[in-house]
Structures are given as C-alpha cells and as structure tokens.
Amino acid sequence: MAYTDPAYTDTPLLRIRGLSKSYGRHRVLTDLDLTLPPGVHALLGPNGSGKTTLVNILSTLLPYDSGEVRVLGLDPRRDRKTLQGLISLTGQYAAVDEKLSGTENMLMMGQLFGLSRRDAQRRADDLLERFELSTAAHARVATYSGGMRRKLDIAAGLIAHPQLIFLDEPTTGLDTRSRQALWDEITALADSGASVFLTTQYLEEADALAERIVVLHEGNIVADGTAAQLKGRIGGSTIQLHDDAGHILEEIPTRGSAIDVARHLDTVARTRPDVDVTVRRPTLDEVFLELTGEQAGAPDQKDADREEVAA
C-alpha cells in the first residue's frame, strides 16, 4: 500500500482481513480487506450497503462470521472489554435519554465508563460548554432540537476520552447549519488526537472530513483512497459550455492535463468564441455513480473494482 501518513504508528487503527458477515442466508459483508492508519476516515455507501453492520462489528456490538479483525490492535470478540474502554459509538439512532437532562445524561455515561462522580461532572461541564449546550444543560433532552440531541449524543460518547470514535451517519437529518457545526466538531476531535471512523451517505461529507474514503457497495469495498485519488479514478476535468442563463450547453471530457484541456479549449475558442466556459473537477458523486454503477451492472468485474486506489 502506497498510502503513508505521518501519524501512522506500528498499530494500525483498523486491520481487517477476509471479514464476512451474514444474517441467516443474507450475506451483508463479503470478504473485506482493509487497513487504516489513525486519523479521520469515512465509510461511504448507500442505504443497505453494510455500513452499519461493519461499524457494529468494529465497535464490539455484533459478532462476525469469519476473517480477522483488529481495532487498535485488539480483537472485538476476544478483547471485547479492553477495546470497549478505548472506543465510543454514536449510532444512527440517538442514544440519549429524553427524560433526563443533558447533564444527567453525561453523568450517567461518565459513571458507566468508570469515572468518579466528580470527574464525570467536571468532564460533563467541559464537554457541554464545548458543544454549546451549557445553557440547556439542565433542561430535559425531550425539549432539545434535533441538532442539540445529536451534539449531546456525540458529547456523551466523548466523556471517557476514547481513542477511536465511531459515528454512524452523524449528520443524517440535520439542517445545513447544524451539519457544518458538527463537521467543525469532528475536525476539532481529530486535531485533539482522537481517530474518527464515520459512515455517511453524503459524498460532500466524506470529501470535507475524511483522510481516507472507503466506498462500500452491497457488502464489498469497491474503492478505497483519498478524495483526490477517487476523483482521479474517473479521469480528468470536464469542460462545460454555458449559455448566458447558465444552462449547460455541452460537456467535454478531458484527460485533465494542461495540454489536453488547452487543446479542447482551443477548438471551442475557434468554433464558439462567445460561449461561457468552466473547467470542473469530477465530483465524488460521479465517482460514486461510476463505481457502484459498474458494480451493479457487471458483477464479474468485482475483483477489478476491488483493487486499491493507490497513488
């Protein structure tokens, strides 16, 4: 693997070899291989691709059928309790108690992680302040907005200083402002030295937050790399021609190199000298469509798709 990272230590964040998981006869994850260094990483995939199942396995919630799994060097099955002291999971469904206040929720989680009441209280005050929940700290969670609940949910997961934080679709259902605020928090978490493994359906989110993006489709890893590497996979930039109203008249694919773009622009300049032009990098959306479209259309290509995107 060509990927290197200054934060990479001897123990990878995740090391997965040949991981498979079925519910009855329904296969959810098929023979996954994945190694990730410490950092912020995103698991990207549509609904039903197996994201939550993978996160649940890594966070000790679900047993796996076969393969080898190491999280922070520990086996989620054998070293369950040790691993549980180092991680936290904030799932898709809020894990906060609506009938308790924000502070009470935090204190409860802190004490269950083994903190003394005093330490839990201090840490709770700290985190509530950081997540701008101090003024609502003593109100019942039932009165919180969706964004506040999600923040409290994540804050509660941080109370015992986890080394690795699992966030399962942390911003699903949030408005743009709350989403941006959460992104800032996740970035701050990473700056403080914690690793984050998040799942998302939003390419924009993976693009904004993650060092490595792992694309999961129907239980298979179809791509794995940085956002730039993934975008590079489907070729270069596109030249778009617009009319005055901004409507796209034509899209010209290029190989992305300066000489190729210039050659195409030269042709445009000669034939349609007055047209508006933009040069656009491929979006992750296009990458995603390409990757998953291939997968769905040609299952035989599975092995070709699984090769790692390495620079």
Add this chain to the structure above:
Amino acid sequence: MTTTTPPREVQAASPGNGAGALTGLRVFTGRSLKHSFRDTESLLMAILLPVMLMLIFVFIFGESIAAGQGGDRSDYLAYVLPAVALTAAGFGASYTAVVVSNDMTTGFMNRLRTMPFPAVTVLLGHTAASMVRNLLATGVVLAIAFGLGFRTEVGIAEFAGAVGLIALWILVITVVFAVLGMVAGSAEAASGYGFVLLFLPYVSSGFAPVETMPGWLQGFAGHQPMTPIIDASRVLLSGGNPGDEWWIGLLWCGGFIAVAVWLAAVLFPRKIAR
C-alpha cells in the same frame, strides 16, 4: 470564581476500566426512578388505580358478592385486599415492558453494549424501580383498606409474610413484562401483549370464590399461580395457617422468575437495534 482553576482535561483515574455491576445497578435504578417520578401521568395512574379498584369492589360489588357467602361488606374488604394489591401491581409492572422496549428499540442499548460494563444492569435497574413503584402502590392499597375499616391482629411475621408474597408476585410480573418488553417490536406492542395478563387476577380466587364459577373455569381458576398466592396472603392476614398454599405460591414465583431470567439471558445478547 476566584479559586484555583481546575485543569481543563480531566483524565479518568483508570480510563476505560468501566463500571462494575453494582455501579451499573445504582446508576440505572436511579435513572429508572427518575423516569417514574417525572412521568406524572403514569405516577398518578399508579396511585389512582388501586384506589378506584378498591372503592369499586368494596362499595359496588362487595355487598352482593359477600351476601352470597353469608358475609357483609367489611368481610369482603378483607377478602379482596390481596387481589386488589396484585391487580394494581400488575398494571404498575406493565410499565416495565414499555420502558424496556423503549431502551431496546432505540440507540440507547446499542451504545451501552459497546461500553465496558455489564449492560444487563439496565434491566435490573428497571426491575428495581418497578419494585419501588409497586410496593408504594401496595402501601396505598393497605392505607385505603385501613381507611375503610380493615383491621388485622396478626403479628409482624404473618404481616411481613403476606406483604412478602405480594412483593414476590410483583417481582414475577415485573420480570415477565421485562421479557415481553425485550421481545416486543415496539413500546406499543409491549403494552399490548401485557394486556391479557392484567385480566389474570379476575380468574382466580381473588375477587370471588372459585366454587362460585362454572365448572369448566374452576380448573384454571383454582390452579393458576395467583390463587395460592392470594389465598396464602389472605389467610396470613387473617391470622390463619396458609398450609400448602404458601409453598405452592413460592414455587410458582420461583419457577416464573427462573424461566424469565433464563429467557432474558438468552434474548438479551441477541437483541440489537438495527
């Protein structure tokens, strides 16, 4: 604040060691009790229901039922007391199914299961809180009974025996409802399943003597678990010797609790909200 500023980051004394079962039990019992006492409607119901039941049975049915047995309203009060306590406790315990189901079907339990402590303590917390709630309701029932003129001359041992049997049955229905809450897909379904159980006390010796029921019903009414428990507590409160009823009641309770605990132990690790 002018005193020394605490360090911003507080490291846990032993980070990640997690809480033991006792801390878990304490934290969750506290949580469940907070739930109980903040849910004003449910709390009001828990107190009003035994009051209503007692008044209805004593003042509306009491005279006519007792007349058939050659007694009067005050005889019936002593007769119906254990059954009213158990019926009220049944309603109170059915709340356990709802709260357990809520915990199981939301993300709450999933997070707990990824934490370094025994997650099953959350069920024990609900059970403990249910005991507290329903013993309070039993206290209300006794208070009303005394208010309506019920008197007993038995010693503390017999009284404790009668209340102890009632408490044991409260534990039985609580764990049964906890298992129902675990199995049910939603809180609504959980309370629905439990509905049938709430009629069990009426088909026992609790409100009317089994002999007055039609023959086909007597077999069930005479041998269902609530009958020996009700009979034994009634006899204990009247100063008599409960005889076999006492240990038959105990056996039933022990059996139910053993099965429920076994079911919980099997089901709990499998139930993961998705």
